[in-house]
Amino acid sequence: MxxxxxxxxxxxxxxxxxxxxxxxxxxxxxxxxxxxxxxxxxxxxxxxxxxxxxLTHMRPPFGFTTVMVGNQEVKVEEVVADSTPFGNLLHFRKDTEVPQPKVLVVAPMSGHFATLLRGTVQVLLPDNDVYITDWANARDIPASAGRFGMDEFTDHVMRFQRVLGPDSHVLAVCQPAVPVLAAVALMAEDKDPATPASMTLMAGPIDTRIRPTQVNALALEHDVKWFEQNLIDTVPWRFQGGGRKVYPGIxxxxxxxxxxxxxxxxxxxxxxxxxxxxxxxxxxxxxxxxxxxLAVMDLPAEFYLETVKSVFQDHDLALGKATWRGRAVKPEMITDTRLLVVEAGKDDICSVGQTQAAAALCSGLPEEMKVYHLQADVGHYGVFNGRRWASEIYPLVRDIIQPGRAPA
Incomplete structure (x- = not known):
């Protein structure tokens, strides 16, 4: 192979x-x-x-050692707050007693490591107690650890959110917007005390029928069997995940x-x-x-194939057909979680309108609890990295996390 x-x-x-x-x-x-x-x-x-x-196949370091909290420079330490074979919940613990809102950043499982969101975390750190999903490279996960598909991704979001506890927040970048919305809907329906107080969805494929991009079109050119036969391979035996079926990072x-x-x-x-x-x-x-x-990670085959079929081909969430372990996912059950949707005007991966569709799906949420922002002058990566993210988009995130917060 x-x-x-x-x-x-x-x-x-x-x-x-x-x-x-x-x-x-x-x-x-x-x-x-x-x-x-x-x-x-x-x-x-x-x-x-x-x-x-x-290419390399090891996660680069985040590299945060200190951060300014107010007018004080404090130390930052990376601590694993929870762990499964498929990833860690990484906490950027700060040496400060200043109370800050807890925020779970859900990184995409899309061929790059969570450090792709280094710039996202850097901007969040001064004002927030930040955690991130640090997904493992599938070629380093023993086959004995079992499968990891969309249900398991959603499991991890809910599990990690419960570690953060009540009155915490969640921010999803790109692909995780779908399972994050599903997780919040399930938690809301169950009246889980750890249901996030706010949810930020950034450039995510909630409804890829809207203004399809080249990426969306490619996903529709073949049935899922073709993707399995042509894009899925087996991890070589010399690695810890030897024998596991993966969508290779290469x-x-x-x-x-x-x-x-x-x-x-x-x-x-x-x-x-x-x-x-x-x-x-x-x-x-x-x-x-x-x-x-060029630091790449392999994806579990079942997660990649289920994403292609459910998100890009069948549009399950957008059409009200999404399920989690056989249970219907109902975004309309979200009634108390403030929602911020952010899109990029020059996005060639997730076009304008695809993420905004989440607002309509959350029909049980009062309109005053929904905020939409189009950053017209950036592409996909500019939504969560760079100058525009720091100066124009993050203030909206801060406001959805802490409404009524006095400006810095």
Whole structure:
């Protein structure tokens, strides 16, 4: 199978990339920026591109050590608050006695690690007691741990929300918007005391019939059997998850790159010029982005296939047909959870209107408890990362979590 072929190639290239990384670093020490070291810079730039061309399968660090709370700098410690074979509930515990609202950030299980939301967490941290779903790489999960599908994802959201307890909040980015909405509906119907006080859904595929994107169209080109036969593979036996059926991260990252191939080719050409020109700021920014972007994780096969069928093909939640372990999911049972929906005007993954559909589904929620925001000038990632997220979107999140809060 192609997973084993990929792994063989990666193992073969690993020592060459390591050597390129080390030798390139040595060469940079001899570069004085002058014309006499032009050849050194040229060689270092070439080695840089070679070293950075491979994928990794380990989660990069979040890297938070301190944060400002008010006018005080406090320490941040990563603590595992709960754990299952499929992921940890990671708590960014702060060394402060200032009471803050507890917020569960539900990261997408979409081929990248939860650190893709580093910028999201960074902005939330000063005002909130932040937790995040730190999903495990499926190739590191023993097959004996069992299956992980949409029901199990929803289980985890409810389980982790109960760890946070009453008067906490939930924020879902992209794909988890569907199981998060389902989890909150189930908890609301059961009058669970841990039902979130607020729910923020950001660029998530609640109803993909609305203005279908290229991603949505691709999901409809074949039946789910085709996806199983052509995109699902088996983890090689040398890994802890050996024998587990997965949607490999290499397949997902290949799809992402192919959607914007010209942009990635240009980025690497620019990086060559950055190193050649001694622009260390831009070169470091490129390295940081691609170290994260090329860190990939495998998805459990059943989760990927059920997502394709339920969310993108059958539109179960949007059509009122969604179930959790055979029980109907009823978003209309949500009556006390404030709702914020955020979309991006330039989103080529989840188009405008797809997430907004959640507001109509939550028909039992008073209109004054629903807030919709369209950030017209950003794409998909700009909803939860970057300047617009920090300056224009986050204030709305803060207000939905703490209505009536005095401005900072």
């Amino acid at each position: 192609y997973y084993q072929l990929y792994q063989n190639q990666a193992d073969l290239m690993a020592p060459f990339r390591a050597a390129a990384r080390g030798f390139g670093g040595v060469l940079r020490q001899f570069d004085n920026g002058g014309p006499e070291t032009f050849g050194v810079r040229q060689a270092a730039a070439t080695l840089e591109l070679m070293a950075g061309g491979g 397949t997902q990252i290949g799809a992402f790159i192919s959607m914007n191939l010209d942009r990635h080719v240009k980025a690497h050409a620019d990086q060559y010029r950055n190193v050649m020109g001694g622009d260390s700021v831009r070169a470091d920014a490129h390295r940081k982005f691609y170290d994260e972007y």
